[in-house]
Amino acid sequence: MTLKLYCDRMSQPSRAILIFCKMNGIDFEEITINILKNEQHAPEYKAINPMSQVPTIVDGDFTLFESHAILIYLSCKYPGVASHWYPSDLVERAKVHSALDWHHANLRRGSVGVIVNNVLLPLNGLPFNAQAAEEAEKTLVKALTILETFWLKDGPFLTGRSQPSIADLNLVSEVMELQLLSEKEHDRLLSPFKKVLQWVEDTKSATAPYFEEIHGVLYKARDEFRALMAAKSGENDLK
Amino acid sequence: MYGILWCRALQPRTAQLPRPRANRGPNVGTFSMWYARDRRYILLETIDAWAECLNTSTVDGMIRLELFVTSNLQLKKVKDRSEMVVKVYGERMSEPSRAVIIFCKVNGIEFEEIEIDVLKNQNYSPEYKEINPMNQIPAIVDGDLKLFESHAILIYLSCAFPQVASHWYPSDVYKRAKIHSVLDWHHSFLRRGAAGFVFNSLLAPLSGIRSYPQVIIQAEEILLRSLSKLEHTWLKDGPFLAGNSQPSIADLILACEIMQLELLSEKDHDRILGPYMKVLQWVEDTKSATAPHFDEVHELLFESQKRFREQRATKSRKTQVKSKM
Numbered sequence: 001m002t003l004k005l006y007c008d009r010m011s012q013p014s015r016a017i018l019i020f021c022k023m024n025g026i027d028f029e030e031i032t033i034n035i036l037k038n039e040q041h042a043p044e045y046k047a048i049n050p051m052s053q054v055p056t057i058v059d060g061d062f063t064l065f066e067s068h069a070i071l072i073y074l075s076c077k078y079p080g081v082a083s084h085w086y087p088s089d090l091v092e093r094a095k096v097h098s099a100l101d102w103h104h105a106n107l108r109r110g111s112v113g114v115i116v117n118n119v120l121l122p123l124n125g126l127p128f129n130a131q132a133a134e135e136a137e138k139t140l141v142k143a144l145t146i147l148e149t150f151w152l153k154d155g156p157f158l159t160g161r162s163q164p165s166i167a168d169l170n171l172v173s174e175v176m177e178l179q180l181l182s183e184k185e186h187d188r189l190l191s192p193f194k195k196v197l198q199w200v201e202d203t204k205s206a207t208a209p210y211f212e213e214i215h216g217v218l219y220k221a222r223d224e225f226r227a228l229m230a231a232k233s234g235e236n237d238l239k
Numbered sequence: 240m241y242g243i244l245w246c247r248a249l250q251p252r253t254a255q256l257p258r259p260r261a262n263r264g265p266n267v268g269t270f271s272m273w274y275a276r277d278r279r280y281i282l283l284e285t286i287d288a289w290a291e292c293l294n295t296s297t298v299d300g301m302i303r304l305e306l307f308v309t310s311n312l313q314l315k316k317v318k319d320r321s322e323m324v325v326k327v328y329g330e331r332m333s334e335p336s337r338a339v340i341i342f343c344k345v346n347g348i349e350f351e352e353i354e355i356d357v358l359k360n361q362n363y364s365p366e367y368k369e370i371n372p373m374n375q376i377p378a379i380v381d382g383d384l385k386l387f388e389s390h391a392i393l394i395y396l397s398c399a400f401p402q403v404a405s406h407w408y409p410s411d412v413y414k415r416a417k418i419h420s421v422l423d424w425h426h427s428f429l430r431r432g433a434a435g436f437v438f439n440s441l442l443a444p445l446s447g448i449r450s451y452p453q454v455i456i457q458a459e460e461i462l463l464r465s466l467s468k469l470e471h472t473w474l475k476d477g478p479f480l481a482g483n484s485q486p487s488i489a490d491l492i493l494a495c496e497i498m499q500l501e502l503l504s505e506k507d508h509d510r511i512l513g514p515y516m517k518v519l520q521w522v523e524d525t526k527s528a529t530a531p532h533f534d535e536v537h538e539l540l541f542e543s544q545k546r547f548r549e550q551r552a553t554k555s556r557k558t559q560v561k562s563k564m
Contacts, residue, residue, distance in 0.1 A: 050472050051424065062413055069419035076412050090398050091384050097391035102373070104426035150372050 003028040006048060007055040008035045009217035012111075012173040013067030014055040020071055020169055022210040024081045068100045071166040084163035095159035099151055099167040103174070107147065110140030111174050114189075119180045119225060122232075137189075144193045147171070152195045156202045164206050172203040176215060179222045182229060244290075244304040325350040325396070328370055329377035330357060331539040334434065335389030336377040338495040342393055342488065344532040346403045358446065390422045393488040406485035417481035421473055421489045425496070429469070432462030433496050441502055441547070459511075466515050469493070474517045478524050486528045494525040498537055501544050504551055 005021065005028045007014030021028050033039045033054050040052045049056040049065050056065040059077070064070055075086035087093050113136025121128060147158075154160030158167045175196065178186055190197060204211045290306035297303070327343065327350045329336025343350045355361045355376050362374045371378040371387045378387040381399065386392055397408035409415055435458030443450040469480075476482030480489045497518065500508055512519060526533045 051468065062416075064416050064420055066420040066423035068423050069416050072419055073412065073416040076415075090395065094384065094386050094391050094395040097394055098386060098388045101388035101390050101426070104423070105431075146373070 001060050004031060004058040005029065005055060006031045006033050006045070006057070008033055009214060010221060011035060011054050012108075012177050013170060015176070015214050015218070016067060016166070016169040016173040017055055017057075017070055017074075018214045019173075019207050019210045020074065020085070020166065022214070023207055024074075024078060024085070026074060026078050026080070067170060068103075068166070071170065075166060084161070085166050085169075087161075087165065092159070092161070096165045096167050099158045100170065102146075102151075103167070103171055106139065107143040107171055107174050110136060110138075110143045111177055113137075114140050115177055115180055118185065123225065123228065140189065144190070144196055147199075148193045148195045152199055156199065158199075164203055168199070168203050169207070172200050175200055176218060179218060180225055182226060244306055326353055326380040327351070327377060328353045328355050328367065328379070330354050331536060332543065333357065333376050334430075334495045334499050335492065337498075337536050337540075338488075338491045339377050339379070339389055339392055339396075341495070341529055341532045341536050342396060342407070342491055344536070345529050346396075346400065346407070348396060348400050348403075389492060390425075390488070393492070397488060406483070407488050407491075409487070414481070414483065414487075418487045418489045421480050422492065424468075424473075425489070425493055428461060428465040429493055429496050432458055432460075432465045433499055436462050437499050437502055445547075462511065466512070466518055469521075470515045470517045474521055478521065480521075486525055490521070490525045491529065494522050494533075497522055498540060501537075501540060502547060504548065 003021075003026065005014075005017060007018065007030060009015060009018070009032075018030065020026075033045055035054060039045060040049075040054050046052055048058065048063060051065060053065060055067055055070065056063065057070050057073075059073075064073055072086060075081045087096065113132065117129060117133035117136055151158045155162055157164045158171065159165070161168075175190075178189065181189070292304050293307055294305040295303065325343070325348060327336075327339055329339060329352070331337055331340070340350075340352060342348075355367055357376065361367060362371075362376060368374065370380060370385055373387060375387060377389055377392065378385065379392050379396075380386075381395075384395075386395060394408060397403045408418065436455065439450040439455045439458055473480045477484055479486050480493065481487075483490075497512075500512060503511070
């Protein structure tokens with residue numbers, strides 16, 4: 001029975017798993033759960049994942065959610081997976097776990113906060129919360145600084161590795177979500193972080209051509225959002 | 240490959256590999272001898288190979304070593320556990336620090352507990368920054384490895400110490416995946432809710448740090464949602480998380496998180512936790528499974544709870560007296 005992957009290419013962790021499966025030749029069926037249409041709250045999906053979150057995998061009888069857990073499971077279950085994705089050395093593996101754990105409350109929290117406050121709220125006509133936006137940006141900038149000065153200080157990839165691990169896939173997908181910001185905001189936030197930018201490129205190259213292919217949906221949404229925000233801003237100027 | 244080495248003297252080195260110092264041996268040129276765990280290893284420098292020393296004896300004033308030479312010996316991984324003790328940096332008011340300390344005690348892992356008092360900002364000292372540049376606790380140092388993030392720490396300790404019982408971090412790929420799943424879920428839910436609520440409603444005001452009512456309400460909302468998920472999803476199939484019949488590292492981490500709610504007033508504690516019978520039973524089961532260490536490591540928390548509740552009671556009496564005047 002083929003692995004089922006319930007995901008949305010607009011979701012950062014979903015993209016990480018899709019790229020991973022394609023890179024490692026894991027056969028899977030992609031079932032889209034559209035987050036913007038709230039499909040994750042449908043009773044059929046709740047029966048699969050009671051947390052109503054995306055992504056989820058179903059491998060025969062076995063259901064699993066949380067993207068880090070999924071990537072580790074796939075690395076261990078499928079023998080064709082190259083060992084650099086989830087190293088077997090205890091110490092190297094511990095550092096990959098450490099980066100994945102750090103991610104939750106730092107890069108992810110910051111990045112999601114910035115996108116929600118600067119893209120999703122205005123798009124849905126909801127009021128802008130300056131305090132929340134400021135907090136989110138502070139968290140994001142702190143996380144990018146730690147990536148630049150700590151996680152990427154010893155190697156092209158996280159934790160001093162010379163080849164990417166599942167941590168790189170997951171965290172780079174997170175940074176890619178910032179593409180949804182205006183070009184000006186994106187450059188303002190990311191341009192000081194040269195190592196981070198290089199690391200994103202290195203991860204793209206290491207997972208070519210799948211990285212760009214999977215991110216196609218995000219790029220399309222980015223172009224649409226930017227056009228919409230430009231139009232709105234144009235209207236405001238006219239007013 | 241089996242061989243015999245003769246030499247006049249042995250200078251055993253007990254240290255972290257590699258740091259060889261040559262000792263001349265008559266048969267194979269220079270070699271160094273290392274103790275690792277309870278075995279001896281010889282580095283035969285002339286032929287650039289490692290050998291396990293099976294037997295030593297003294298014959299006519301010369302030392303005879305029986306060796307088994309293998310190039311596959313991964314000596315980088317071998318450490319002398321009797322010489323090295325894990326250092327655990329943390330404090331017992333910190334939920335994840337308690338989980339790591341209890342785990343070490345339950346599993347007989349020798350460790351040195353080094354207190355880092357967060358209220359005194361000791362986590363920002365230059366010495367601690369060397370250990371953990373994130374300035375957070377807990378962190379461990381095991382030989383060359385400096386590791387932070389409590390889930391990563393517990394996974395590492397489970398694998399590095401062979402005496403750790405397998406239920407803590409089962410090798411079965413499915414059980415292990417479910418443990419990873421609940422540990423990941425924990426970050427954004429129970430931890431965010433419980434730690435957020437206790438910090439913003441209680442600890443921040445006590446330390447003179449500003450907290451926002453909106454943040455407190457949001458934290459409580461996340462906490463209640465998390466408790467409901469614990470009750471109805473994570474604990475629906477077994478006494479322990481993810482349907483397990485014995486505790487895993489996930490149970491230890493999450494139970495220590497719930498314990499932080501003991502700092503609240505009795506009224507708030509009962510209001511928040513009272514409806515969740517499975518959760519309350521599970522905390523008791525985790526306590527029993529790790530007795531007596533769980534209670535011992537939580538003593539400091541209960542001392543603080545007593546102090547806070549007495550302070551609240553005094554404040555409340557003063558307010559009542561004032562309002563009568």
